[in-house]
Amino acid sequence: MAEIAAELDALVVALLDERRALGDDAPPDRTTRLLHEQVDGRRLTDAEIVSILRNWTMGEVGTLAASLGIIGAFLAGHPAEQERLRADPAAVPDAIEEVLRLHGPLLANRRRVTRDTTIAGQPVAAGDRVTLLWVPANRDPAAFSGPLAYRPARDQSRNLLWGEGLHVCPGAPLDVAGLAPQPQATPQPAVYPASGFASVPLRLE
Ligand code: HEM
Known part of the structure; x- marks a missing residue:
């Protein structure tokens, strides 16, 4: 666990260094915003940003990914309940x-x-x-x-x-989230021969 944590810390610090080196040309993403964030009149330390990004990636994406598997496995094993929920989304x-x-x-x-x-x-x-x-x-x-x-x-x-x-x-209230486009960000099309998008910036509301 300690080794994995150190690996993640190094990954995030590399992203921060890259953005510091790019200055005004740094991508306008959340990592860059965190670099400039002020809390109680001071910038966040690298350790604080690592902690926030660890929470966002492991704590939030991880729980959602695990939930999809858990709910999928449950529904697959309970076809009658699956039918009931399909008939009554409420x-x-x-x-x-x-x-x-x-x-x-x-x-x-x-x-x-x-x-x-x-x-x-x-x-x-x-x-x-x-x-x-x-x-x-x-x-x-x-x-x-x-x-x-x-x-x-x-x-x-x-x-x-x-x-x-x-x-x-x-994050709990987000289970009723709606989707909206990210302002000033356009979906990037996938590259031939794939279809769809390489990335679709969306906002959860
Ligand atoms: C099924 C999905 C999720 C579950 C089961 C879950 C569960 C939890 C639990 C139990 C905590 C309390 C941790 C503690 O007491 O130390 C927590 C904290 C937190 N969750 Fe979630 N979470 C989920 C999804 C999300 C999502 C989607 C977001 C954001 C988009 C989110 C943002 C956060 C944040 C920022 C905290 C820290 C709050 C604090 O320390 O004050 N979570 N979550």
Whole structure:
């Protein structure tokens, strides 16, 4: 894991160096924008930009990619439910929450404990490092009756799919996103003999 993290850090720093060298000719993308971003009157450090881009790529693209596989596998294995959802698209959001409760796309996040306390009878001390395991928590019988059963109509208020508290996922509302063209960016056609596009800049709204 440490090696992979170092590899990603180096990749991102190379992108930053490339943009710094290009100056005004740097591509007007998010990486360049982050280089010029000011927070509390100062530029972001390379380490901060690496962290943000790691979150965007691993945390967000990764969870969405995993969700597609999880939902696809579930639907393939449950043809009657597939039919029901096709006939009643309004039932799809609840079904997604329940499928991803049963098999979450994001396994864990880590925290450093800020004060001495007890979690489920287990003492933890300020400074300890803990791992939050979202998937087992979402199968906890204390939170969900018959936790391993697929019940799309169940109360999802204790579903930890999107986390909880200060760091709750700000991407969650995007499941109702619409698509719009990116301003000042045009789709690039694919090169012969392929058809379609090499890239289509879109905005999620
Ligand atoms: C099914 C897809 C997704 C799942 C299951 C998911 C889940 C989560 C969870 C559990 C957290 C809390 C992490 C923590 O407590 O440390 C989180 C944080 C976050 N998510 Fe998502 N996420 C998904 C997709 C997305 C997408 C598409 C975006 C953005 C477009 C996004 C943006 C973020 C960001 C920026 C944070 C960090 C928030 C913070 O630390 O304050 N997520 N996500």
